[in-house]
Amino acid sequence: MKKLKLIRFNHMEDQTHGLLFWDHHNEMRFLCFTLEDEHRKEKIMHHTRIPEGIYRLQLRKHGGHHRDYLERYGREWHKGMIQVMDVPQFHDILIHCGNTHEHTSGCILVGDSLSPRFLGSSRDAYAKAYPSVAAELSKGEEVVLEIVCI
Numbered sequence: 001m002k003k004l005k006l007i008r009f010n011h012m013e014d015q016t017h018g019l020l021f022w023d024h025h026n027e028m029r030f031l032c033f034t035l036e037d038e039h040r041k042e043k044i045m046h047h048t049r050i051p052e053g054i055y056r057l058q059l060r061k062h063g064g065h066h067r068d069y070l071e072r073y074g075r076e077w078h079k080g081m082i083q084v085m086d087v088p089q090f091h092d093i094l095i096h097c098g099n100t101h102e103h104t105s106g107c108i109l110v111g112d113s114l115s116p117r118f119l120g121s122s123r124d125a126y127a128k129a130y131p132s133v134a135a136e137l138s139k140g141e142e143v144v145l146e147i148v149c150i
Contacts, residue, residue, distance in 0.1 A: 001142045004057070004133065006034060006108070008049075008149045014038050015101035016049050017114055022132055023146070032125035033114040037104050043089050046105040050093055050147070056085045057143045059134065065096055073127075079134045084108070084145055095129075095145075097122040 003023040010017035018034035036049040059080030060066060069078045084093040090106060098109035099119050110126050111119035136143050 001144060002133075002136045004031075004143065004145045006145060006147045008034075008036075008052075008147065011039060011149070012116075015104075015117075018108075020108075020110060020129065022129075031129040032110045032112055033119060035098070035101060035104065035109040035111065035114070035119040037101060037106055048106060049104075050084065050087045050090050050106065052147045052149055053087075054144050054146045055087055057133065057137060057145055058083050058085055059137045060094070063092075065094055069096075072123075077131075079138050082130065082133055082137075097126045 005021045005023045005028065006018050007021070008016050008018040015038055016036045018036065020031045020034050021028040022031055037047050038049060040048040060083040061080040063081065066081050069081065072078075082095040084095070087093055094107045095110060096107055098104060099111070099122055100117065103109060109119055110122060110129055112121035112125045114120070133143055
């Protein structure tokens with residue numbers, strides 16, 4: 001089993017910052033920074049990050065993000081959106097590009113730089129993080145996302 005590991009380290013009033021790693025046989029390779037919505041005791045749709053835990057990933061081949069990314073990256077490269085599965089009380093959680101907490105809608109955004117209110121070079125980070133995960137999922141391998149808070 002392959003694993004992405006998201007370590008959340010900065011919990012702000014309206015957003016959460018994290019570090020995303022590709023964990024291959026307990027060798028962690030840094031991929032990018034992440035930005036998510038904030039933690040809430042009671043879920044508010046499109047404004048709450050998903051809980052800590054381990055979630056199965058799959059490729060989603062429908063929806064607006066999928067169409068946009070096919071156009072942006074091409075069919076040879078883009079195999080489907082990375083979707084986080086089986087999150088209690090959540091659905092359609094994706095890992096995708098974006099720059100501020102307004103772009104998350106409960107999803108996980110990726111970027112190469114991070115300031116208190118802005119996730120930068122999101123498309124570059126996505127282009128680095130996506131291929132390894134998509135290749136494994138396309139081969140039928142199990143890939144999970146482990147989320148922890150520090």
